[in-house]
Amino acid sequence: MSDWLTISLILISIFAPLLVFVSVGLLAGLFGWQGVALKRLAARAAISAAAIAALCTSLLLIATIAGTRILAGYTWAVVGNQTIEFSVRLDPLGATLAALVATVTLAVMVFSLGYMEEEKRQARYFAYLGLFSGAMLLLVWSGSLLLLYLAWEGVGLASFLLIGFYWERPAAGPAATKAFLITRIGDVGLLLAILALFFQTGSFDIATNLQAVTGGQISGTGLTLIALLLFMGAAGKSAQVPFQVWLPDAMAGPTPVSALIHSATMVAAGVYLVARMLPLILASGVAAGVVITIGLVSTLMASAAALAQPELKQVLAYSTISQLGEMLVGLGMGGLAAGTFHLVMQGLFKASLFLAAGVLAHALGTGGPFEFARYGGVGKHLPRTRFGFAVAALALAGVPVTLAPGSRDSILDLALAEQPLIAVLLLVADVVTAAYIARAFLLTFTSVGTRFAASLNRNGQPPVSAPLEERPLMTTPLLALVVLLPIVGLVGSPWFGAPFNSFIGSGANLPLSPAENNAFLSFIFSFSAALIGIATIYLYYTRFNLGQNAKQTLLRQWVVSGFGFNWFYNRVLVTMVVGLLLMLNWFERKFLNRVADLMVRAVLSGAHTFQLFENKGLDAGADQLTNLTLRLARRQNQFDAQVIDRAVSGVGYEIKLSSGLLARLQTGQVGNYLFAIFVWGLVALLVGLVLGFLG
């Protein structure tokens, strides 16, 4: 493919969605378009743009497989002699992610056409989706760290807007604020890292910086610090401990948006950044260790929390945190292909799971919470959704849905080779993962759920029994994503030589992942873990009937709440910070302002002393002069009588000194006095200017 064609395809895939956002915004905001016309236009334009982007990225992916690589940029600004370039690059990692982003976005957009049909703010919704996908595509294509940061914040902005989309609902505003604010705390770290890299190498170019790292130009503590700061940004975006709290709340947005956020657009950015900058992370043993540790902690905690959630979407949310943690573990151990492959697969099956949840929400009415108790086995009404959910759930659980083993196996494989303890912890997480997703499936779609719901609803509303509708407009995108699962899975399958690994590795600036010779062993381990998890849950809810008697113990509440992070942040951190700020404000008001007031009063009292002198001594002459000047001014300029009068009264008929100083300040006669000074000052300055010229 010729260069210009490649570059234009990249740019089209970025700007087509962004253009939708801008034009819909302009039409609605400045030209007052609204109503059905705009709704239709926005939806059509957004879906066309998504389709174009999907087409472009697919072509580009093919071109990349065929060996095309490109790096093209322009000079954004020159600061001193430092040239800041914005560039896009085509390489395996970017092309893979871009294809994922565009595909999932297209599916979600088509799905939204059905899901958001009744929504009166549909135009706004599709415009935001355009911004979201355009910014994410810019992020993955970016060859410059600064441009990446720009897109990174754009993704954050779009997710803020989409999470807060139902702004009239009480949960939406706080959730949106939380998502943006917490990710932005991480972003500060990322920005510092980027600036520090620029400081070291004089360039924002990703490849240049990575070369500087591998070439030893950056090393030691500085390198570790940069790597950690960079990871701080990634952890914020990918909702890893301790930044994970925003993701479960992000459910406040429309469900298709969750499908996007949790799969390809928002949280994927963090893992992508780590993958993109992997040589930098790996160059510092400390940083790699931190990445692995944070990933493991997030995985374990989030999977445990997922197991305890009473709502389907919350299970899926914690599941995302957990899966992203596993990717980071893989990347931290040097498994670029392993981590990236799981990122892609997770994107596909998590989007499917959320779209299935969206079908449910739409069928059951979007108003209420997604509690399992309300579903009571809706599976038989929604067979296609059940099928889609089941396949995606199996993929998540690590059961080979076709000839491909679970997408986490390569990560486990690495861990087995590197550090058995990590492998053991990962296997624990795998068991829990299989358990929670099996639980979610059983309670939502099967007769187990019916009984569970009946037992919980003794005093509540009856479980849903009315016939439910599945609309093809919504199930088709879901099933399309599900069909992709085994196909993509095969590409990464070690049983077929893992073509994905060599593809990703070919573009990477680092040694290939450690040899994966335990593929079969890791498959056995993970498959067993999945089966154990599923079997345990099945027995738990069917044979032992324990599910019906689950008590709200303190421990359970603690786990459900995601281990109390929210409580800590809200009650301790925010309280402390706001308390500090209130103290600052008190200082401002009671101290600084008071000192300022004292100074103002001191100056004014000085002015009064002068005035006393003037009134007694210079009174007559000054009065004459003032009146004369002002009369002149009045005649010539028809200066407003009242202003002049006030000035005259200020100088001429000033204060009776019987009242105290403060009283005078209050009555404002000092103001009048100053008024006169200013008029005088102004006149004097202008006269000075003129006289200067004349003389």
Add this chain to the structure above:
Amino acid sequence: MPLISITLFIPLLAGVLILGVPKERPDIMKVIALVGSLLSLVGSVWLLLGLNWQRGGGGGLQWQEQTDWIPSLGASYHLAIDGISAPLIALSALLTVAVVIYSWQVKYRVKEYFFLFLLLETGLLGVFAAQDLLLFYLFFEVSLVPMYFIIGVWGGERRTYAAIKFFLYTRVGSLAMLLSFLALYLTTNPHTFDLPTIIKAQPFAGNYWGGTLVLLGLFLGFAIKLPAFPLHSWLPDAHVEAPTGGSVILAGALLKLGGYGFIRIGLPTIPQAFNDWAIVIIIIALISIIYGAGVALVQPDFKKLVAFSSINHMGYVLLGVGIGGSQTASAAARLAALNGAVLQMVSHGLITGALFFLVGFLYDRTHSHLIADYKGLWNSMPIYSGLTALAFFGSLGLPALSGFVAEFQVFLGTLAVYPWAAALALIGVIVTTAMFLWTLQRMFLGGPTTQVDMPSQAGFEDSWDGMFEPGSAPAPRIIPQRSPNLADIAPPTLTLERPQADTTAQTDKNSGSLPEIKRRELIAVVPLLILTVLIGIIPGALIGLINAALTTAPLGPLAGLVFIIVKAGGLH
């Protein structure tokens, strides 16, 4: 053709013409004001475009005009502009046009109102164009006086107090500045007020205490104007009490006099003193950044919040100046910081100017600045809310908007010298983010505004813990009421009596919804936001222009900045 003078004095001419218009014809006054300010805008854009935009080309003083003025004093009428002053001139002219358009509704003392704003414009443009210290001082004072009147006559309840405070603070500052000017004048041989000559002479080279004293005077003058902690306390009062147009010009243009003075006069005349005291300046800047953002976060008053956020933003300017003056830094780092400082002034003028307009639009509808009086504005005023959100995100430094481009350059320069300072400055970014998002959440998100009869009791203290938790947010109130417990330490007020409302309140209190932004309001605010976006996406040309000015005489050589053109390599 003396285009600078023409641009400069057109507003004054229009103002004088307005004074001659009969009182009963306010419409003619408005048209004159609009034409005058528009002509001045055209002139300033012409000036800007007439500069040398060639990358790497000369950036020194252009459009020179020099005539004898007071030869006995060595003061000449010397006007010239470069890549630093021209954008600020254009900004001031643009803001004045926007204010004139917005002020079409003003009914109280229309003649004086427009006269003062036009006079103010002349003063501002004069300061940015003056190359003679006495002339600079003269225009500096000329810009001060109209603002005093604008606050004192058309302001809010405590306008007299605010106006006096504003006047005294800036007056003290300008007198201190004048003393420094005199010191520069007296130590230059032969005595002259001509700025390029003084810079060339470097009267305080090698004179530590002399330079320090001059720095002190200049610092007082410019840091009060900026304003920097702890000299800022005039600003919140002035902003809150000033009428909308006054706030826009005050924040958008008047504060820039401080930063501009530092870069135009301070750094090149006494570079050594700035180097000696760099760390102090940087620390003051950091305090301003964090303190301004922190105090802004807890303000219950929308306008005050924006005012305090100005302290935060102008703190970045001061940080850029501090780094720019520190000769321990590499030339490239200092240049980046100074570039950022200049761009931050332009960007802050656009964004905060727009924000004060937006605050004013809301005030026109409800006569309340209290954040707690609003809820769910996005339902009734979607376009207004969208524009405000854009300005908010610009202000919190979202990339692709102008604020980020400026701030990141300042950070870039800072990081190269004092990494810890960059890290601290970024805390300000987080606090600013929290502040704007939380405001957005409280005022714009949430259900449709409903009228609830509830006395306005909620100060900040009992409402903050709704920050992250749905449901516990304070109850919506749409009836604007001054809550008694919010009156600061207000020295009592009310002197210059005036009709109760200078603008018509348009709140439809029964429907509980506010009317959407009007066309006139859109015309005033949208150009500012469009420029914010444009500068954010394609800043290259503007940065190049500023860069050229910073690296060419008279600014460049003495600050040691010219070396970077020949010296290649990274920032170290």
